Amino acid sequence: MSELKIFRAKYIYPVSSPVIEDGIVATAKGRIIAVGPYRQLKDLGVVFDLGEVVLMPALVNAHVHLELSALKWRLTPTGSFISWVKSLIKGRTEVGEDEAKEAAWQAVREMWHEGVGVIADIGNTPLALSALESSPVEGIFFREIINFRNGSREFKELVGLGRTPGIRISLSAHSPYTVSPLLLQAIKAWTRSRRSIFSIHVAECPEEVLFLKEGSGPIRFLLEERGQWNPSFRPPEMSPVAYLHSLGLLDQRTLCVHVVQVDLEDLELISRTGASVCLCPRSNTFLGVGLPPVERFLALGIRPALGTDSLASNDRLSIFAEMATVARFFPRIPPEEIIKMGTIYGARALGLERDWGSLEQGKRAAFLSLRIDGLGLAAEDLAGFLTTSSHPPELSWIYG
Ligand SMILES: [Zn+2]
16 A cells, blocks of 8 residues: 555644544545554554644634635725725726736735635636646635626626636625525525525625615715615615525525624524624724624524634635634634634634544545644643644644
8 A cells, every 4th residue: 555654743633532642643545544643553664754833623714715815905904894995996907817816826825824725715707717727725706796787687697707727616605685586585595496505705894884774875886986886775774694594595504704893683693594704803803893702603503614814804814814813803713622713613614524624534545744843742731732823833744
């Protein structure tokens, strides 16, 4: 069995089971075939001893917009979500295609160097597809639809999805306030028929709540200004999450991104329908929209994934940095739970749990090795260490 590779490490952090001290991960043909203590598995074959490292699963970035990567440092937080949206729209017109493509490449490289193995990318254009396609990461591309004026009749021409080898393709609706209700349902029907994930920004900013309650405020003005206002739209007079539920959009293959402006009823709806959640705490902080009630999510059995959102509202695309941010703002959440958000919960939210998210038999043999020489870490210190190091220690990829 020449493909067999056996890696020994001071610690194995499988995520799905307790830390193993002096452990082994064995791989063959690109899959993990065994994880366990060295003393039990040492006779499997020739062991490659990695020394003072911790092996852990690849991280999952469940929400990013690679096509916006060239906007890094070009937009500043203004404290107003709508001002930021306007500067984003303007900023995009100032970036050439080659520059945007190069920045997307750079962004994928940056994520890979920081241990991200799965990227869920949202794009209005297929610009970043080639960056995803030729990278070692697993990519899901969500073609994002923004259209508040039209109904489902125009849906087909809006979609226009081509096939890209090696990349899973799905659809995303930008938000409840930028996509018409009929179109929201058409997009969900499309993804449902293909058993793929439907992603949508929801309950991100207070302006969204106001718009859906009253049909007024800065979002209404923005839609009118951009020629996107639909005079037949009647505000549902409910919260963003309740509105999605009323349209039949919440189920186990819906990924709700942000989920900041929520109350207990909203969270119970998410919990009851089994919809997934992706939190982007550093983007929320950048935009000043508040933070999601992460402890309440967990108390209700909702298991959030983590995303970075784009470099238009974040200075890094690092899941280590997102985990550190959750740890800093929510110190009562156990660090072990935060690592699950960056790994297994992300894989689950994207329908990729079979391959990613933990070190277990049968999963992809593509995982991380972090050097911890001289740090004197005990097994029980590892989770805390991994969630407070927003810049991880020397990290390398192990491919079996
Ligand atoms: Zn986003």
